[in-house]
Amino acid sequence: MFALWMFGADVERAMGTKKFLTLYFTAGVFAALLSALLLPQTAVLGASGAIFAVEVAFAMLFPNVTIILFIFPIKAKHLVMLFAGLTALNCLLPIGGGVAYYAHLGGLLYGFLFVRYEPRVWDLVSLWQAKQRARELREGEEIRRRVDSLLDKVNRVGLENLTRKEMEFLQKASQKFRKWKAVSASGGPGTKKEKKA
Structure with a gap:
């Protein structure tokens, strides 16, 4: 939840509350479904997939913002790349511990797709409503x-x-x-x- 507090406010201000909540809740559902599909024996608890989606959204909206990771400065876009690489590695070579890595991967993927294609989706929704x-x-x-x-x-x-x-x-x-x-x-x-x- 620290990550949500750290990144969520800026993403919400950039997107607007409605779109931010849409991202957060739909990312959680998508991440849970992907994890259940690819790794059904692992229970998905918490909102980690949704939080990963928010982190990706932050990195895409503010790619060059510097974040202090422990004591090391790192740009937001590089931090998310690091998270994505570690998550993909854990999916391929699971360390164990019952962590739903596929949910994390689903959140990362969904966050990217949402920010990349969200304007087109809203345009399609508006067209359908019209x-x-x-x-x-x-x-x-x-x-x-x-x-x-x-x-x-x-x-x-x-x-x-x-x-x-x-x-x-x-x-x-x-x-x-x-x-x-x-x-x-x-x-x-x-x-x-x-x-x-």
Whole structure:
């Protein structure tokens, strides 16, 4: 946890809290899964994989920052290279002690991939969300047109003359409209709340 305290604050400031927490928790899951897959007989305890990911993120964001390792100064990028080399060596020639070295390796790998490709991932997520909003808007327009058509029919011939399918459609449309209204009111995806002065 000392390493998390040492590197985490700077990484969080550089990334933002949301992305930092995403890195930390998803790295822990990835590291545990990789360790369970490659070395199922070793239990994975603690957050070492996530902390290794934070260390890699720090080294990629601040590669030339000097860190004092015991009494020796070393740049962040070289320190992480040292950690990666020792971890890989322990994976190939395990010393023992029940240490989940593959979890450490998974954290190192995940931290590198996250920092390297994270902007593209968020761009893809934003693109997917935009497509979802556009699809919902199209779906909403289609539903409204059909609802208007059925309401015109009700005005002409009365509610009792609607078919069972038409009644079911109106009920489902009403439920969807209430759901969309609730999401919009709560500031859900694709909505913005105005700040009062």
